[in-house]
Amino acid sequence: MANYTSAPADVESGLVEKTVVLVEKPSSTGWMGKVLGGLFIVALCLGGVMMLSFYWNRSESMLKSGQTAALTKTEADEKTDHHKTLKQISSKAKAIHLVGSHQAKTKSSKEKLEWKYNVGQAFAQGGFELVDNQIIIPETGLYFVYSQASFSVSCSDDDAEGKDARGRLTSVSHRIWRYAESMGVKDSLMSAVRSACHVGPTQDNAFRDGQGWYNAIYLGAVFRLNQGDKLWTETNMFAELETEDGKTFFGVFAL
Known part of the structure; x- marks a missing residue:
């Protein structure tokens, strides 16, 4: 009578499937990039606001200077006109x-x-x-x-x-x-x-x-x-x- 020896695995059961779960490890380099990107965006916004404020103040200053110059010129013209009128009246x-x-x-x-x-x-x-x-x-x-x-x-x-x-x-x-x-x-x-x-x-x-x-x-x-x-x-x-x-x-x- 022949003797049989059990195999380590049942052949009929086939190969046992092994499932491998890949877990993504957080990267410190990606986190820093997001922070730097956010800071860069904030810096751009602040720069834009500062540039807008600078040009606004400059435009307002130029406008006031123009108005002052125009007013001074108008007053000078009025004085000249008054003197001219008085001179004409006195001469006539x-x-x-x-x-x-x-x-x-x-x-x-x-x-x-x-x-x-x-x-x-x-x-x-x-x-x-x-x-x-x-x-x-x-x-x-x-x-x-x-x-x-x-x-x-x-x-x-x-x-x-x-x-x-x-x-x-x-x-x-x-x-x-x-x-x-x-x-x-x-x-x-x-x-x-x-x-x-x-x-x-x-x-x-x-x-x-x-x-x-x-x-x-x-x-x-x-x-x-x-x-x-x-x-x-x-x-x-x-x-x-x-x-x-x-x-x-x-x-x-x-x-």
Whole structure:
């Protein structure tokens, strides 16, 4: 009888299948790459924001500089235009302004208030003329006529002109006359009177101490004047007039 020996494996059962499971081992190199990639993206974003902010601030600065330059230029142009306009107006203005000068009475002349246009701030332009102490109107139109007479009156008893029985000066006056050349008519345009050296409760002693009375008569109004009309003034108390520093003047300007 034959003997049989068992084999290590059943032949019929076939080869035993072996299953191998592959486990992926985490790589430190891949993890670092992701971190660096994220940081790179953040850096790009920050750089973009910084670049945008830089260009925005630069654009805003350039815009403000441009606006400031434009505003400065506009202001300069406006000033130039204003000066040009004033210069044009002054060059085309028709006006005359005279300052008074007191001429004392002599054997050959009478005491009078003499008007001058070639001294101080006095001038004449636009066709106005001063002839025989009278202003000649250049053309028909509306004009503003004005004049002022300033007085410094001594109220002592030593003066004789214009005093009342008590030895006090009573009044000063100033008037503007017009002579219409076309009609041959003389008329008064304006006039005013001021009482001087009044004796009152507080003034009597002052006047006795030699203190004076100071005042001015101003006249001014609009009139329609004709070409060739003549204007002049009439003032009393010439010796009491103050003519220095432009205190007494006479003028006309066209409207």
